[in-house]
Amino acid sequence: MTDPKESLGKVRERIDSIDRQIQELISERANWAQEVARVKGEGLSAIDYYRPEREAHVLRMVVDRNKGPLSDGEMVRLFREIMSSCLAQEDPLKVGFLGPEGTFSEQAVRKHFGHAAYGLPLGSIEEVFQEVAAGHADFGVVPVENSGQGMIQVTLDMFLTSEARVCGEVELRVHQCLLSRAAALGEIRRVFAHAQSLQQCKTWLRINLPDVECVAVSSNAEAARLARHADDAAAIAGRTAGKVYGLKPLAEGIEDRADNTTRFLVIGRSLFPPSGNDRTSLLITVNDKPGALYDVLSPFAKHGVSMNRIESRPAHTGKWQYAFFIDVSGHIDDAPLQAALGDMGPVATQVRVLGSYPVALP
Template structure:
């Protein structure tokens, strides 16, 4: 089983990929690091890998827009499983904390540690990278650069742990998706879908959301993204809780279809929350 993930080695994406492979009982998976979330999804869509692991939402910074956009573009892909992974950032480097003038990391990690950086390294320049592990690789050997990354990334690149944990919110966690090609399941406690409406008219979104409400289906997440075709046109991403099985989901899709210009159902799937089990 070949699984694409946001690399290089040592990212939280790699941790999630290993955990998801274990949950799926995949023996000896081959993990293939990619540069950028879009590349992770493309590796699966093109058939170069059998699965892909992508971050879709962070508890502090919200939705990962690159993932949402990629899912919409490849609506033939299915979500097989989800994992909520606790995120514990470390400041890693090769020199003393007081000598650090540049901090490198993925933009989401920089944002998740912004208050700590303001308090402890207010003069340091913050530089974005493609991943947290890539930041760790780039600062190795430097006396004035540090990276925000996982403790595992520090071990991989021989870096000292200058501070840990440095994330502003103790309960920081990220939800990762395991994507595969093929049929989308309707069995599972959570389902994800996305839709765009025929037109931007008063009450159009309310009517669509009413399909969920009168079946007592709780939306655990709703997020909008611009369609990129014209101003004011949006795509809505929704996660639904399915406590009573797949029946209400099938009914909702039938009722929702005529209200939508496009409707993509990414599947129903199990969700494992490691952030709760480790708290």
């Protein structure tokens, strides 16, 4: 048997040598990023080099290559940060979001742009649109959909009156688990969770734990902390909290909507080329007459363009007009989507391409 101290020393030597290589490669990568800047022209800012389609492509390759032991999410996070640092050698990207700092929106900014971008906390979703339009922010990140509450209307309405383009989407996912020291559901008498989480898991709780006492506490982390001291208690929280507090997941994915996600849009001022796996957001205005919706949707079906979302809003352009926000698969440069829009005909009084952008990474 080898001496643990000796083998620890050897492992550390090995890690040191790996770190040396990683560092050399990161420096080389940063030099090549400067070379991209040189090719594109002098005196430009990060916004001039930033290519969401290229970043999405790089990150997809990272996921494809990943054989562990790090999770796809962790590996993508590390490459996002490496790209963020390389890009920020020029003036960093300015990204507006609904402040203050530390909100879910800032998490979305960091997930998408990394920590080397310059975050601009703003007072409202409207202000995010305004600052992007005025060029004070290069991009903005705004929430557009919460799987609990549905579409966020103020964000959709901003597209009716602004020229903003959609340049990306970010998804933050929360999977709720029932965590406990207990071995089986039958032993649970109390469930601790933040009020919002109790709400999100209402149906599951009614069916699976009809007689337990539900106790709202200040956070799910607090809930897990309380549950760790009782054999008859459980907490609703994320998987990580279970690992952290030494609680077993008795059930996973217990939120009523299987997919408890907040979706954000990255807004900017331009359209970007295809990344290979894209989505397109359209704003289509129609006159309110029988069959209008059918007439708008049938060209997509005809040309095999699959729709991901549709949401209608009263248009600001005229009485009895409706605006449909439609998300479809593919890039606006793709032939089927071009054909579908070509077939839209006179029913649509306006067709605006809000943007074509890479589908969100996990």
